[in-house]
Amino acid sequence: QSVLTQPPSASGTPGQRVTISCSGSNSNIGSKSVYWYQHVPGTAPKLLIYRDNQRPSGVPDRFSGSKSGTSASLVISGLRSEDETDYYCAAWDDSRSGYVFGPGTRVTVL
Amino acid sequence: QVQLVQSGAEVKKPGASVKVSCRTSGYTLINYAMHWVRLAPGQGFEWMGWVTAGKSNTRYSQSFQGRLTISRDTSANTVYMDLSSLRSEDTAVYYCARGPVRDGYIDGFDFWGQGTMVTVSS
Numbered sequence: 307q308s309v310l311t312q313p314p315s316a317s318g319t320p321g322q323r324v325t326i327s328c329s330g331s332n333s334n335i336g337s338k339s340v341y342w343y344q345h346v347p348g349t350a351p352k353l354l355i356y357r358d359n360q361r362p363s364g365v366p367d368r369f370s371g372s373k374s375g376t377s378a379s380l381v382i383s384g385l386r387s388e389d390e391t392d393y394y395c396a397a398w399d400d401s402r403s404g405y406v407f408g409p410g411t412r413v414t415v416l
Numbered sequence: 417q418v419q420l421v422q423s424g425a426e427v428k429k430p431g432a433s434v435k436v437s438c439r440t441s442g443y444t445l446i447n448y449a450m451h452w453v454r455l456a457p458g459q460g461f462e463w464m465g466w467v468t469a470g471k472s473n474t475r476y477s478q479s480f481q482g483r484l485t486i487s488r489d490t491s492a493n494t495v496y497m498d499l500s501s502l503r504s505e506d507t508a509v510y511y512c513a514r515g516p517v518r519d520g521y522i523d524g525f526d527f528w529g530q531g532t533m534v535t536v537s538s
Contacts, residue, residue: 343525350528356524356526398522402478410461
């Protein structure tokens with residue numbers, strides 16, 4: 307069972323806004339930065355958001371991250387067909403002394 | 417540009433060991449920590465451990481203590497992951513991932529290898 311909790315799926319039509327939640331505890335999200343990764347199965351994962359809300363260069367600004375307390379969110383604004391894939395949140399966990407991932411959310415573009 | 421190129425797929429029997437390599441280019445290996453992460457079928461990503469920048473210290477997830485060795489060959493710009501006493505549950509895609517370690521915790525993985533499939537089967 308994952309330390310971080312994500313919904314298994316999310317969906318939207320092209321152009322819509324989709325929000326993916328990530329819930330944790332004080333030992334991870336509540337005290338450490340949150341990271342979001344996009345993973346197309348069979349390829350290398352890609353860092354989308356680091357330190358809660360920062361975008362690496364090259365990541366479109368329609369991807370945004372936020373955090374409040376022990377929960378975080380990834381928002382995809384202006385959903386596009388190429389956004390249909392898996393998204394994972396992650397954070398350092400002090401109680402486990404390790405980096406933990408959420409179970410992933412599969413985004414479907416309807 | 418930064419590239420991480422991993423060695424090819426492996427098939428191992430239970431109890432055996434596997435060594436996966438990750439050859440880096442486009443940056444100075446000793447300036448960044450390198451991590452290993454795996455993705456098992458039907459499971460989520462699992463962080464395994466790291467080798468630090470600079471002095472090549474290692475740190476392993478409690479889940480792999482005693483079975484995992486991460487090493488680095490700076491002359492070959494390559495990092496290695498050696499996992500022993502393999503069992504069927506170790507069947508997974510293994511990734512190397514570059515990521516800074518700040519104040520003792522991981523600050524994200526900015527570049528990843530393409531993944532290496534390791535199958536453990538009798």
